[in-house]
Amino acid sequence: MKISIASGKGGTGKTTLATNLAYLLSQKYTVILADLDVEEPNSAFFIKGKEVQQKKVFKMIPEWDKEKCVLCGNCQRVCKFNAVIKLWEEVLVFNQLCHSCYACSELCPQNALPMKSYEVGKITEFEQNNLHFVEGKLNVGEEQAVPLIKETIDFVEHNFSSDILRIFDAPPGTSCPVIEATKYADYIILITEPTPFGLHDLKLAVEVMREMKKNFSVVINRYGIGNDDAIQYCEDEKIPLLGTIPNMKKAAEAYAKGELLSKALPEIRNAIESVIEKLRTLEVLL
Amino acid sequence: MKEIVVISGKGGTGKTSITAAFAMIAGKNAVIADCDVDAADMHLLLKPDFAKSEDFYSGFKAEIDQELCTKCGKCKQVCRFDAVQKIDDSYNIINLDCEGCGYCAEICPAKTIQMVEQNVGKWYISKIKSEAQMVHAKLGIGADNSGKLVAKVKKEAKNIAQESRKDFILVDGSPGIGCPVVSSLSGADYVILVTEPTLSGFHDMKRVFELIQNFKLPAGCIINKYDVNENISEKIIEFCNNNSIDHIVNIPYDETFTAAMTDGKTIIEFEDNTLKKILEDSWKKTIKLTGQH
Numbered sequence A: 001m002k003i004s005i006a007s008g009k010g011g012t013g014k015t016t017l018a019t020n021l022a023y024l025l026s027q028k029y030t031v032i033l034a035d036l037d038v039e040e041p042n043s044a045f046f047i048k049g050k051e052v053q054q055k056k057v058f059k060m061i062p063e064w065d066k067e068k069c070v071l072c073g074n075c076q077r078v079c080k081f082n083a084v085i086k087l088w089e090e091v092l093v094f095n096q097l098c099h100s101c102y103a104c105s106e107l108c109p110q111n112a113l114p115m116k117s118y119e120v121g122k123i124t125e126f127e128q129n130n131l132h133f134v135e136g137k138l139n140v141g142e143e144q145a146v147p148l149i150k151e152t153i154d155f156v157e158h159n160f161s162s163d164i165l166r167i168f169d170a171p172p173g174t175s176c177p178v179i180e181a182t183k184y185a186d187y188i189i190l191i192t193e194p195t196p197f198g199l200h201d202l203k204l205a206v207e208v209m210r211e212m213k214k215n216f217s218v219v220i221n222r223y224g225i226g227n228d229d230a231i232q233y234c235e236d237e238k239i240p241l242l243g244t245i246p247n248m249k250k251a252a253e254a255y256a257k258g259e260l261l262s263k264a265l266p267e268i269r270n271a272i273e274s275v276i277e278k279l280r281t282l283e284v285l286l
Numbered sequence B: 001m002k003e004i005v006v007i008s009g010k011g012g013t014g015k016t017s018i019t020a021a022f023a024m025i026a027g028k029n030a031v032i033a034d035c036d037v038d039a040a041d042m043h044l045l046l047k048p049d050f051a052k053s054e055d056f057y058s059g060f061k062a063e064i065d066q067e068l069c070t071k072c073g074k075c076k077q078v079c080r081f082d083a084v085q086k087i088d089d090s091y092n093i094i095n096l097d098c099e100g101c102g103y104c105a106e107i108c109p110a111k112t113i114q115m116v117e118q119n120v121g122k123w124y125i126s127k128i129k130s131e132a133q134m135v136h137a138k139l140g141i142g143a144d145n146s147g148k149l150v151a152k153v154k155k156e157a158k159n160i161a162q163e164s165r166k167d168f169i170l171v172d173g174s175p176g177i178g179c180p181v182v183s184s185l186s187g188a189d190y191v192i193l194v195t196e197p198t199l200s201g202f203h204d205m206k207r208v209f210e211l212i213q214n215f216k217l218p219a220g221c222i223i224n225k226y227d228v229n230e231n232i233s234e235k236i237i238e239f240c241n242n243n244s245i246d247h248i249v250n251i252p253y254d255e256t257f258t259a260a261m262t263d264g265k266t267i268i269e270f271e272d273n274t275l276k277k278i279l280e281d282s283w284k285k286t287i288k289l290t291g292q293h
Helices: A013-024 A074-078 A147-158 A178-183 A197-210 A229-237 A248-257 A266-281 B015-029 B074-077 B105-106 B146-163 B180-185 B200-214 B228-242 B256-262 B274-293
Strands: A001-004 A031-035 A052-064 A084-085 A091-093 A116-129 A133-140 A165-169 A187-192 A215-223 A241-246 B002-007 B030-034 B054-065 B084-087 B090-093 B115-128 B133-139 B168-172 B190-195 B220-226 B247-250
Touching: A001 A013, A001 A178, A013 A031, A013 A165, A013 A187, A013 A215, A013 A266, A031 A147, A031 B256, A052 A147, A074 B228, A084 A178, A084 A248, A116 A147, A133 A197, A133 B030, A147 A178, A187 A197, A197 A215, A197 B256, A215 A229, A229 A241, A229 B133, A248 B084, A248 B200, A266 B274, B002 B015, B002 B180, B002 B220, B002 B274, B015 B030, B015 B146, B015 B168, B015 B247, B015 B256, B030 B146, B074 B105, B090 B247, B105 B115, B115 B146, B146 B168, B190 B200, B190 B274, B200 B220, B200 B228, B220 B228, B220 B274, B228 B247, B247 B274
Parallel strands: A001 A165, A001 A187, A031 A133, A031 A165, A187 A215, A215 A241, B002 B168, B002 B190, B030 B133, B030 B168, B190 B220, B220 B247
Antiparallel strands: A052 A116, A084 A091, A116 A133, B054 B115, B084 B090, B115 B133
16 A cells, blocks of 8 residues: 655645654554655654665766767757757756656767766665655755656665555645656545645645546644634545644644654644544555 | 745745735835745735736647557657557557657657647736736646746746836745746845744755755845744754855744734734734845845
8 A cells, every 4th residue: 555645735744644654553564654755855854763775866868979979969959858958069968957868869860979877866765663764865956856756666666565555755736746756656645734825735736636536535734723614625525534633832843853743742643543543444554 | 126036945934924925015116926836825815816817838748640650669669758558559648657858759750749738837917915916827737847837937027027117026936946946046136045943944944055055146044933943943043154144034933824824814914913023124124135145
């Protein structure tokens, strides 16, 4: 089973839910938590395991061979991403813009653009008892999160048996990184806060999940602030509400220090436990 | 004219609430641009009238003409994104996986593949409740090319600001460090980092600051909810001092932000509150700081 935690709006508690779910479930059986918010991964603050391995992640980009190039400009013509530009006397490659499609390289009549690997980020695996934690982290300056998200998921698939539960901490938003972090999941939990911003972005996230024909449900974090519009929305749309996590300044303070909320605050632990119960009732978890 | 971009690294630090408050304080003197195009929220507070809207086309998807296809399978061979699937006897493009690179179209011997430009969203020019103009957008569901849509929003905002001789463009950016953020930084004059004193907030702010340094842009920092952990707040201030980031202000943890939002208002329009003065002073200070760089 693969469960992705996504949100639409940032800062609604994706990491909080993902890390606490993973931690509580790992008290009973083996769980893998993968941080797929590769631009700004934060799960590592809350899961302090021992480092098992680290792997650099590369993407393939063309490298200009000045000797072979006859400056025909075919590379620039075929590149749809403006990543290869032919100037008067040279060819420039913009690494960040390259999507690694190989068109410029393989269609170069002179073989003057061989592909070489280029580091875009790192994947690190940690272990804490029954909890395996895998983090993807994009190098600053890299613009494309999607290839690293894909690599991080592949890493999990290759290193762990497929019968182990996987929890993915997805990035915020509704565009390509979110699609990548949720498309392989069997089930999605959308977490929001009961405010107009939270509700607006929840609706966007619901649209994405429906477009992808995913099974999903909702958790409301910081329950007590704002209003009940998000609950009403879930009722109207017949979206299962897994539970609510109470709004507490103490939770913000514990989160600030990197404390796992289910260890620090019994109220939060109870809330997450009842989310787990509900997931069992829905037969998402055994 | 100065372009001020507000970003945060981490989501949910209060970026949009603060930018919207600044927009109301700046009034008609600023053009507002919402560049958080894949989860745009600022319109919920500023109430734009969506006066002008236009479709936005960017990027391509391959389309195979099944009538003319000779089923040679070359498209499937060259595609690095597994976007060509053979179903029964025919080759089909999986839209969600197609990156639009055009390699298949380029090499198709029968020339049966067309690259079709995609409608990935809409952008708008509106008048908001302060009478100022706002450029904003909505990215289509699951669309990529958010960076290009950000660039479009910024360009339109700049045109308006130049034509109507405004002093400021105020840009609300998106979380993260990826393409939409990079796109929102290009052409900026000053960056405001809105952070919170949590280990995550500080970590994410440092990463996004590293990105800002690539652009050699001057930056200032607003610490929201500073009293949630004064220890980390002090560390953030120290980081700012060591890296020539202006420390603009500390804002206390205050649920009035949420109350105002729930009322569809910025903190500036909301009933008597202490945040209003803090934000007014912060905007004044920001204007002064942008003039110094």
